[in-house]
Amino acid sequence: EAGVVQSPRYKIIEKKQPVAFWCNPISGHNTLYWYRQNLGQGPELLIRYENEEAVDDSQLPKDRFSAERLKGVDSTLKIQPAELGDSAVYLCASSALRTANTEAFFGQGTRLTVV
């Protein structure tokens, strides 16, 4: 079974430029998460999808961040324009159910460096 696939693995951009990250969750997983992990910190949730609906985007900086999950499968996270403080690892995860004890499966992440 293929795991959660993210691309690209690494991205270096200049500030004020746009950037997009792509995620393909595990087949059949209805719940998809985007987390951001700053250096030396644990991952923090940006947005959670149930199928194609964003059910928790309270931590997403909506002035510059956007996300979509077309047809309830793949998802894209975009930043426009990027700022120096956006440098972090962006993690995508998926799970089959959204109960408290359900395991979330993570991709390898995209390491973004804004210069």
Added chain:
Amino acid sequence: GDSVTQMEGPVTLSEEAFLTINCTYTATGYPSLFWYVQYPGEGLQLLLKATKADDKGSNKGFEATYRKETTSFHLEKGSVQVSDSAVYSCALNTGTASKLTFGTGTRLQVTL
């Protein structure tokens, strides 16, 4: 709000030494507790979990017991190997928010 506190790393041990990584939490309600591990070059993967008080999660020789009275979920292994070198992250999920809240992670380095 929910939070997880882990002991700071890095932790450096010799092979076959005993490992403890402390984890305490603050949560509303009754969370499920998890330990995730990230090996070099790989993504986060679930190591073990416990869903209610006094449950013990175990996997690959690692164990952790859900202690409600001390709000703790310490990770232990009796004899570590070089291959256990990784970052270990404690997390909780209360279900209400249906999201994982992570600690900062503890890097373990095991040497020969």
